Amino acid sequence: MKIVVCLKRVPDTTAKIKPAADGRTVDPQGVEFIISPYDEIALEKAVQLKEAGTATQVTVLCLGPANATKELRKAMAIGADDAVLLTEDRDFRDPAATAEVLAAALTELAPDVVFCGWKAIDNDSATVAGMIAARLDFAYASFVVGIEGVEGQNALRVRREVEGTEEQVLVPAPCVLTAQRGLAEPRFASLKGIMKAKRKPLETKAPADAENASDLVALQPPPPRAAGRILGEGAAGVPELVRVLRDDLGVL
Amino acid sequence: MAYESPDFYGVDELLTEDELLVRDSVRGWVEERIVPDVAEHFKAGVFPLELAREAGELGLLGASLEGYGCAGMGDVVYGLICQELERGDSGIRSFCSVQGSLVMYPIHAFGSEEQKQKWLPQLAAGTAIGCFGLTEPDFGSDPGGMITTAKPTDDGWVMNGAKMWITNGTLADVAVVWAKTPDGIRGFLVEKGTPGYTTNDIDGKWSLRASVTSELVFDDCHLPKDAILPKSVGLKNALMCLNSARFGIAWGAIGAAQACYDEALTHAKTRIIYGKPIGRFQMIQHKLVEMLTEITKAQLLALRLGRLKESGKLHHTQVSMAKRNNVAMALECARTTRDILGASGITDEYVCGRHMANLESVITYEGTHDIHMLIVGMEITGLNALGNE
Ligand SMILES: Cc1cc2nc3c(=O)[nH]c(=O)nc-3n(C[C@H](O)[C@H](O)[C@H](O)COP(=O)(O)OP(=O)(O)OC[C@H]3O[C@@H](n4cnc5c(N)ncnc54)[C@H](O)[C@@H]3O)c2cc1C
Numbered sequence: 119m120k121i122v123v124c125l126k127r128v129p130d131t132t133a134k135i136k137p138a139a140d141g142r143t144v145d146p147q148g149v150e151f152i153i154s155p156y157d158e159i160a161l162e163k164a165v166q167l168k169e170a171g172t173a174t175q176v177t178v179l180c181l182g183p184a185n186a187t188k189e190l191r192k193a194m195a196i197g198a199d200d201a202v203l204l205t206e207d208r209d210f211r212d213p214a215a216t217a218e219v220l221a222a223a224l225t226e227l228a229p230d231v232v233f234c235g236w237k238a239i240d241n242d243s244a245t246v247a248g249m250i251a252a253r254l255d256f257a258y259a260s261f262v263v264g265i266e267g268v269e270g271q272n273a274l275r276v277r278r279e280v281e282g283t284e285e286q287v288l289v290p291a292p293c294v295l296t297a298q299r300g301l302a303e304p305r306f307a308s309l310k311g312i313m314k315a316k317r318k319p320l321e322t323k324a325p326a327d328a329e330n331a332s333d334l335v336a337l338q339p340p341p342p343r344a345a346g347r348i349l350g351e352g353a354a355g356v357p358e359l360v361r362v363l364r365d366d367l368g369v370l
Numbered sequence: 371m372a373y374e375s376p377d378f379y380g381v382d383e384l385l386t387e388d389e390l391l392v393r394d395s396v397r398g399w400v401e402e403r404i405v406p407d408v409a410e411h412f413k414a415g416v417f418p419l420e421l422a423r424e425a426g427e428l429g430l431l432g433a434s435l436e437g438y439g440c441a442g443m444g445d446v447v448y449g450l451i452c453q454e455l456e457r458g459d460s461g462i463r464s465f466c467s468v469q470g471s472l473v474m475y476p477i478h479a480f481g482s483e484e485q486k487q488k489w490l491p492q493l494a495a496g497t498a499i500g501c502f503g504l505t506e507p508d509f510g511s512d513p514g515g516m517i518t519t520a521k522p523t524d525d526g527w528v529m530n531g532a533k534m535w536i537t538n539g540t541l542a543d544v545a546v547v548w549a550k551t552p553d554g555i556r557g558f559l560v561e562k563g564t565p566g567y568t569t570n571d572i573d574g575k576w577s578l579r580a581s582v583t584s585e586l587v588f589d590d591c592h593l594p595k596d597a598i599l600p601k602s603v604g605l606k607n608a609l610m611c612l613n614s615a616r617f618g619i620a621w622g623a624i625g626a627a628q629a630c631y632d633e634a635l636t637h638a639k640t641r642i643i644y645g646k647p648i649g650r651f652q653m654i655q656h657k658l659v660e661m662l663t664e665i666t667k668a669q670l671l672a673l674r675l676g677r678l679k680e681s682g683k684l685h686h687t688q689v690s691m692a693k694r695n696n697v698a699m700a701l702e703c704a705r706t707t708r709d710i711l712g713a714s715g716i717t718d719e720y721v722c723g724r725h726m727a728n729l730e731s732v733i734t735y736e737g738t739h740d741i742h743m744l745i746v747g748m749e750i751t752g753l754n755a756l757g758n759e
Contacts, residue, residue, distance in 0.1 A: 130374065132373075132374060133374070150374055187387065188387045188390060188391065191387055191388075191391060192391050192394075192395075195391060195395075306395045306396075306398050306399045306428060307391060307392075307395040308395070308427060308428045308429045308441075309392060309395075309428065309429030309430065309433055309441035309443055309447070310429050310441055312388055312391050312392055312395070312441075312443075313388075313441060313442065313443065315391075316388065
């Protein structure tokens with residue numbers, strides 16, 4: 119079974135995001151970039167499947183800037199066998215065009231299973247994986263929290279998170295799965311892994327042609343929150359708190 | 371990743387992709403495995419032994435050595451590992467320095483093939499622990515005066531004497547011990563459990579409490595012939611080990627300083643006095659700027675030191691300058707942070723007090739602050755003020 123994991127390079131969760139001078143893109147100055155956390159969970163699971171002998175090959179695929187090689191090397195240090203970087207040539211690419219170029223690359227890679235995070239934590243669109251499945255006409259299961267095993271001819275029994283419970287679904291390969299927290303606990307890359315990754319193949323190529331279906335107009339920080347008010351400390355503050363809740367806000 | 375280090379001069383851009391990958395990986399591990407519990411370990415006075423094996427799995431032990439299960443990465447990588455570990459705690463970094471620079475390095479450089487095969491893979495994996503015995507109760511800055519002896523016998527050696535202030539002493543499966551022989555000072559491998567070899571922990575430390583510090587005693591301790599490190603020919607070999615460890619300390623100190631600076635900056639922005647965050651007072655800004663400036667200088671010093679080492683051009687006096695500067699800088703940052711935090715700074719809820727206490731050891735071990743000054747002083751004047759002529 120061949121697995122391709124789609125990885126996105128995103129600003130660190132703790133990075134302070136500022137719009138760049140163009141008002142549309144993120145100013146990368148002083149921002150650290152990471153593999154989007156759900157993609158990293160997907161990668162970890164794929165590597166575990168390889169270690170367990172279920173998968174034969176794990177390839178990572180990224181549409182991103184030229185310096186996303188760092189995130190791809192990290193993925194190979196964690197255990198992916200090889201990597202493909204589609205070097206991004208635009209400052210904005212919408213989810214439809216993203217899915218289109220990834221699907222084109224995936225057609226060439228011919229995987230049995232495509233693994234994505236359920237969303238990338240920068241744009242939060244959570245649509246790309248589904249669109250890839252539709253374009254490739256692959257089976258699709260989202261919010262996967264467990265992989266129980268392979269049944270019959272290449273069908274995966276997966277556990278999905280659904281409101282208040284979990285369901286088990288049999289997904290025939292080829293398929294697209296999206297990872298949800300709980301599927302796997304990402305490991306830290308070891309120094310030996312990092313050394314090995316230097317010798318693993320990393321192919322860089324241009325993405326296929328694809329039109330944006332929508333355009334990004336502006337990137338704006340949310341309005342600053344109004345300052346809080348301290349009504350008092352400890353028990354001494356309670357009467358004023360009650361008064362404000364009752365008289366000023368009318369919630370009591 | 372939850373932690374971003376202060377990097378005012380974009381020093382990260384001077385690092386390679388591999389170096390950044392290692393740095394980030396160690397940083398993530400420190401954040402998850404050291405930062406949450408280390409204050410408790412410090413309070414209890416224990417080294418969290420489970421971390422040794424995890425550090426081994428990550429490849430952090432003897433990372434710059436080639437072969438025998440070691441990662442074989444560059445010197446800057448080793449420095450970055452020390453930096454990240456010491457952001458957690460100097461005691462954890464000390465463990466790693468001793469294991470890598472003071473135990474694995476001499477076995478690698480001066481050991482026989484059998485000694486390397488036997489010890490290096492286990493030490494790299496963290497399944498065996500090592501210690502380094504040079505200092506004695508009466509000989510610290512002047513280790514050449516040591517009184518521990520190893521006398522040749524028909525079938526080996528007999529060792530007598532004592533070593534003091536030995537990191538990892540009671541934990542160690544193997545001790546690299548320096549002793550006087552008829553051919554001068556040589557290194558020996560002494561295994562735990564050898565009759566005549568005992569260890570005791572030093573109690574009552576208020577510094578490096580999350581690290582074990584011990585005394586080693588040799589009382590007619592019989593060692594086999596092959597206990598000697600065959601390629602060790604004098605005290606200079608022990609000093610080569612110390613140079614490697616000091617290199618790591620010059621980097622490690624930056625981590626401790628960064629942890630303190632972060633704490634000071636956060637506090638300065640959130641603590642309200644006279645209706646304003648204290649960061650709006652000029653004197654607080656002055657302190658923060660001084661700290662960040664010194665950290666930035668230390669980063670550049672360490673990185674240049676690393677590149678010199680990688681290109682084989684490093685001189686030991688350059689290591690002395692960096693160890694001396696960076697540790698004193700970190701200690702100053704810890705004290706300044708303690709001051710900025712007011713009363714909060716004296717509790718173990720904050721990191722500055724623990725770093726400050728730890729750095730009081732770091733400024734003394736591996737050559738004291740003043741000894742390094744005299745080493746650099748001798749280099750530039752050609753005049754020896756150490757008193758060991
Ligand atoms: C926590 C901890 C862990 C340690 N771990 C190890 C270890 O694993 N292995 C090991 O071998 N050792 C270890 N040491 C010992 C350490 O290396 C020594 O403490 C250090 O070398 C200083 O020696 P000393 O304590 O005997 O001080 P001394 O040499 O007695 O120095 C006392 C003071 O005199 C000053 N001084 C000494 N000579 C001169 C001079 N010529 N001119 C001017 N001033 C001078 C010093 O700067 C210092 O201020 C450790 C120490 C500590 C605190």
